[in-house]
Amino acid sequence: MAKIRKTLAMLLALAIMVACLAGCGSSESEEPAASQESPASETAAEEEPSGEVLVLKYGHNQTEDAPFHAGAVKLAELVDEYSNGTMRVDVYSNAQLGDETELLEGCMTGTIDMCGFSLGSLASVDKAFNVFLIPFLFENYEQVDAVLRDGETGKYLSELLLNYNVRCLSWSESGFRHTLNSKHEVAVPEDLAGLKYRCPGWAIFMDVVNSWGANAVSMPFSEVYMAAQQGVIDVQEGALFAFTTQGMHEVQKYLTLDGHIYNGDLKIVSESTWQKLTPEQQEILAKAAYEAGEYQRELIRDTEQDYIDIMKEAGVTVTEVTDKTPWIESCAYVYDKFADDIDDTVMELIRSDIANMEK
Numbered sequence: 001m002a003k004i005r006k007t008l009a010m011l012l013a014l015a016i017m018v019a020c021l022a023g024c025g026s027s028e029s030e031e032p033a034a035s036q037e038s039p040a041s042e043t044a045a046e047e048e049p050s051g052e053v054l055v056l057k058y059g060h061n062q063t064e065d066a067p068f069h070a071g072a073v074k075l076a077e078l079v080d081e082y083s084n085g086t087m088r089v090d091v092y093s094n095a096q097l098g099d100e101t102e103l104l105e106g107c108m109t110g111t112i113d114m115c116g117f118s119l120g121s122l123a124s125v126d127k128a129f130n131v132f133l134i135p136f137l138f139e140n141y142e143q144v145d146a147v148l149r150d151g152e153t154g155k156y157l158s159e160l161l162l163n164y165n166v167r168c169l170s171w172s173e174s175g176f177r178h179t180l181n182s183k184h185e186v187a188v189p190e191d192l193a194g195l196k197y198r199c200p201g202w203a204i205f206m207d208v209v210n211s212w213g214a215n216a217v218s219m220p221f222s223e224v225y226m227a228a229q230q231g232v233i234d235v236q237e238g239a240l241f242a243f244t245t246q247g248m249h250e251v252q253k254y255l256t257l258d259g260h261i262y263n264g265d266l267k268i269v270s271e272s273t274w275q276k277l278t279p280e281q282q283e284i285l286a287k288a289a290y291e292a293g294e295y296q297r298e299l300i301r302d303t304e305q306d307y308i309d310i311m312k313e314a315g316v317t318v319t320e321v322t323d324k325t326p327w328i329e330s331c332a333y334v335y336d337k338f339a340d341d342i343d344d345t346v347m348e349l350i351r352s353d354i355a356n357m358e359k
Helices: 002-020 068-082 100-111 120-124 129-134 141-149 152-164 202-213 221-229 240-245 279-313 327-332 332-337 344-357
Strands: 054-059 086-090 114-118 166-181 196-199 214-216 235-239 255-271 317-320
Touching: 054 068, 068 086, 068 114, 068 166, 068 255, 068 279, 086 240, 086 279, 100 120, 100 166, 100 255, 100 317, 114 120, 120 129, 120 255, 129 152, 129 202, 129 255, 129 344, 141 152, 141 166, 141 344, 152 166, 152 344, 166 240, 166 279, 196 202, 196 221, 202 214, 202 332, 235 240, 235 255, 240 279, 255 279, 279 317, 327 332
Parallel strands: 054 086, 054 114, 196 214, 196 235, 255 317
Antiparallel strands: 114 255, 166 235, 166 255
């Protein structure tokens, strides 16, 4: 316990210092339920070869104009290309195969082949992922890449997921999460006092929200737009693309760019499905998933300013948080409260990967 608290204290100190300085088979029998057409690229193989085609189902919970879907479509295109049409990935968007909890359970039990899954939601599976619910863990994308894509942390967590019958094929992302509300400009934690703040049902982060003076409300993502429109919630948080593709900026007009949590998007495959593939099919799927993840990562980062501009044009007031110290200090007690729920090994790996990047 003492060691964990010491590590958390060191991370908190690091976060404050940085903030101050920088101001994731079946045979062919059915058609895909969702369109696989992507505005970014064309399907590589126009004609399917004769014979049986291996079909894999891939689910996610975002709309078809979201980067999540573009990344999934890119995966499907690359699998088609690399397999010369002998493999096909059918993409199901808009939670057609279930919400994130149902998608993960499906991959774990083998009833769903593949899915795109947010990093934070994996905390419900293993406490090693709780660390990613700590606000301001990462200061920039360079640190994220050093830890998850290129570092020992990503390798450790990928191995860990195998214990739950899922295999991580790609560390992609939906980007840093920000705050949108319908009441007034928010620049410091005190500005959230008394507001009904929707967030995913992540225990650590809900406690953080309450520490900022707001009232945390857990609610499925699919219900958020109507809840905001009807005043059931005042505040929500998420990636910039989600605000615009879901039309949230139409009913909430105050955006705070605080980047409080980084949210990765894992492209995962059920280990049950993976073991049914031939070595060649495994190689094709792994290569396609990695490249699709990189494509989605680049798309997220390149379009963030575009989403901000869309919201500004819709009359949204944008406030950028340059000094995150007040936010970190206001939720400091949460680090100690959840010390037993934080994996010390993951904490040390993160700190080591960041330190190695900065050498």
